[in-house]
Amino acid sequence: MKRAIKYYRIIWLKHDLPASLSVFLVALPLCLGIALASGAPLYAGLLSGIIGGLVVALISGSSLAISGPAAGLTTLVAASIISLGDYRVFLLAVMVAGLFQLTLGLLKLGAIANYFPSSVIKGMLAAIGIILITKQIPLALGYDQPDFWTSGFIKLFSPDNFLGSFDNFNNHITRGAILITVVSLIILILLQQPFSKRLKVIPAPLLVVVVGVITNILFTNATSDFSLKQTQLVNIPSNIFASIIFPDFTKLFSTAEIWKDGLIIGLLATLETLLCIQAVDKLDKANRITPVNRELIAQGIGNMTCGLLGAIPITAVVVRGAANIDAGGRTKLSAFTHGLFLLLTVLLVPFLLNKIPYASLAAILLVTGYNLTKPQLFRNMWSLGWKQFIPFLITILVILSTDLLIGVSIGLLISIYFIIQNNFKVEYKITKSIHLDIETHCIKLNNNVTFLNKVKLRKALDEIPKYSVLIIDGSESNFIDYDILEIVSEYHNKAHDRHIELHLKGIEKVKITAVH
Numbered sequence: 446m447k448r449a450i451k452y453y454r455i456i457w458l459k460h461d462l463p464a465s466l467s468v469f470l471v472a473l474p475l476c477l478g479i480a481l482a483s484g485a486p487l488y489a490g491l492l493s494g495i496i497g498g499l500v501v502a503l504i505s506g507s508s509l510a511i512s513g514p515a516a517g518l519t520t521l522v523a524a525s526i527i528s529l530g531d532y533r534v535f536l537l538a539v540m541v542a543g544l545f546q547l548t549l550g551l552l553k554l555g556a557i558a559n560y561f562p563s564s565v566i567k568g569m570l571a572a573i574g575i576i577l578i579t580k581q582i583p584l585a586l587g588y589d590q591p592d593f594w595t596s597g598f599i600k601l602f603s604p605d606n607f608l609g610s611f612d613n614f615n616n617h618i619t620r621g622a623i624l625i626t627v628v629s630l631i632i633l634i635l636l637q638q639p640f641s642k643r644l645k646v647i648p649a650p651l652l653v654v655v656v657g658v659i660t661n662i663l664f665t666n667a668t669s670d671f672s673l674k675q676t677q678l679v680n681i682p683s684n685i686f687a688s689i690i691f692p693d694f695t696k697l698f699s700t701a702e703i704w705k706d707g708l709i710i711g712l713l714a715t716l717e718t719l720l721c722i723q724a725v726d727k728l729d730k731a732n733r734i735t736p737v738n739r740e741l742i743a744q745g746i747g748n749m750t751c752g753l754l755g756a757i758p759i760t761a762v763v764v765r766g767a768a769n770i771d772a773g774g775r776t777k778l779s780a781f782t783h784g785l786f787l788l789l790t791v792l793l794v795p796f797l798l799n800k801i802p803y804a805s806l807a808a809i810l811l812v813t814g815y816n817l818t819k820p821q822l823f824r825n826m827w828s829l830g831w832k833q834f835i836p837f838l839i840t841i842l843v844i845l846s847t848d849l850l851i852g853v854s855i856g857l858l859i860s861i862y863f864i865i866q867n868n869f870k871v872e873y874k875i876t877k878s879i880h881l882d883i884e885t886h887c888i889k890l891n892n893n894v895t896f897l898n899k900v901k902l903r904k905a906l907d908e909i910p911k912y913s914v915l916i917i918d919g920s921e922s923n924f925i926d927y928d929i930l931e932i933v934s935e936y937h938n939k940a941h942d943r944h945i946e947l948h949l950k951g952i953e954k955v956k957i958t959a960v961h
Contacts, residue, residue, distance in 0.1 A: 465781075468783040472787065473491075490756075493756040494513040498512070505740055507725065509774055514758070516814070518717070536755060537703050542710040545715075568856055582807075587626075619673055625802050654809075658802070678799060678801065683796065888905065892923050894926060
C-alpha cells in the first residue's frame with residue numbers, strides 16, 4: 446500500500462501536476478468563452494470546469510479524458526435558456542440531462558453513439574461551428590449589447606436583426622476591441638502552424654488572453670480612444686459562491702419543455718462525450734480503453750451536480766484531453782488537479798479574470814468554431830460520395846434553418862433512406878445466360894434477405910420472360926425473411942402457368958395463407 450502511494454505520488458509530481466497546469470491554462474479561457482457563447486453567467490462556465498475536474502474525474506474510468514463545458518453544446522444551451530425564459534428553470538433541464546445520462550449508463554446503453562451515422566454527427570458539429578462563429582462576430586468587433594443576435598441563424602439577416610443593428614453599430618464598438626481580436630486571431634492561427642511547435646511553451650488560448658489583458662492596460666494607461674469599456678470586459682463576482690443561482694424545483698413539472706430540452710441536451714452531451722472518449726483512447730500511448738457505461742454514469746452525476754449548483758452542462762472535451770496527453774498526463778489525477786487549479790483561481794484571484802476582454806474570448810471561439818466547420822471537412826465529405834455528403838449537408842442546412850433536434854432527426858432519416866436503398870441493391874444479384882437457345886435467369890440471394898426487398902424482388906420476378914428457366918438460389922443465405930419465402934412460394938405455384946421452369950436451391954416453400 447505504501448509503495449502504491451509512493452508510486453502515484455511520484456507519477457503525480459513528475460507527470461500529472463505539470464500536465465494539470467497545462468490543461469488548466471487551456472481550460473480557463475475556454476470555460477469563460479463557452480459560458481459567454483451560451484448566454485449563461487460567466488461563473489457558470491468556471492463552475493462546470495471545476496465540477497468536471499473534481500466530480501467527474503473521480504467517478505470516470507478514463508485516465509486521460511478531461512470534462513468541462515463544451516463548444517458543441519453552446520447553441521443548444523443558448524436556445525434553451527432563451528426559450529425557458531429563466532436560468533433557474535434551465536438548470537432543471539440540466540439536471541434532467543444528467544439523469545438521462547445516468548440512466549443510460551446504468552442500463553448499459555453506452556453503445557448508443559454507434560447508431561448515429563458519422564455524416565449526421567459531422568453535420569451537427571459543423572452547423573454548431575457556423576452558429577458559434579456568427580454569435581461571436583459582434584463581440585469580436587466590440588459590440589457591447591448582448592441582444593445583437595439572439596434569434597435563429599436565418600433571422601440574423603432580417604432587417605430588424607442585421608441592417609437595423611448596423612445603423613447604430615459605431616455607437617457600441619471601440620477600435621481597440623477590433624485590434625485585440627485581430628492580434629488574437631493572428632496568434633491563434635500562427636500557433637496552429639507546424640513551424641510553431643517550439644513556441645508552444647504557453648497554451649495558445651492563455652497567450653491570447655494575456656496579450657488581450659496587457660494590450661487593454663496599455664490603451665487605458667495611455668488614455669487612448671482604443672481603451673475598452675467596462676461592458677467589454679469579463680465580469681465575475683468577487684464572491685462567486687454568494688452569486689450562484691440555484692434551480693427552482695417548484696417548476697420541475699410546470700412545462701414539458703424542461704424535460705424535452707433536458708433529454709436533447711443529455712443526448713447531445715452523451716454523443717459528444719462518447720466520441721471524445723474514442724478519440725482520447727486512440728491517443729493514449731498505454732492503449733487503455735475507457736468503460737463507456739461508467740463514463741456515462743460519471744457524466745450523468747456531473748451534469749446533475751452542474752444543474753444543482755448553477756453551472757452549464759459538461760461533456761468530455763477533445764481539446765482538453767489532447768492537451769492533457771500532449772503535456773504528459775498519466776492518470777486521472779491530472780484531471781482532478783486541473784479542477785483544483787480552477788477552484789483556487791475563482792476563490793483567490795477573481796479580480797484578475799475581470800481584466801480579460803470579451804474580444805479575446807471571442808477570438809478563441811471563432812477559431813474553435815472554424816475547427817468544427819473547416820472547408821477541408823466539406824471537401825472530405827464530398828469525396829465520400831452523395832450518400833455521405835447529402836445527409837451531412839442537409840443536417841447543416843436544417844439545423845441552421847430550424848433547430849438542432851429537427852436537423853439531426855431529418856439527417857438521420859435521410860441516412861436511413863440511403864441504407865435501405867443500398868440494402869435493396871445488395872440482397873440479390875441477377876445473372877442471365879443462354880443455353881440451347883433457352884434463356885436461363887439466376888437470382889442469387891445474399892447472406893441476409895429481409896422484407897425491405899419485397900417490392901424489387903416481386904418486380905424482378907414479373908420481368909422474367911415466358912418459356913425460360915429461372916433458378917432462385919438461396920443456398921448461401923443465413924437468413925431469408927418469411928415475406929420473401931412467401932413471394933417465392935407464390936411465384937412457384939404460378940410459374941408453370943407462365944411457362945417458366947423454376948428451380949429452387951436452398952429455399953423451402955412455405956404454405957401461403959389467404960387473409961380476408
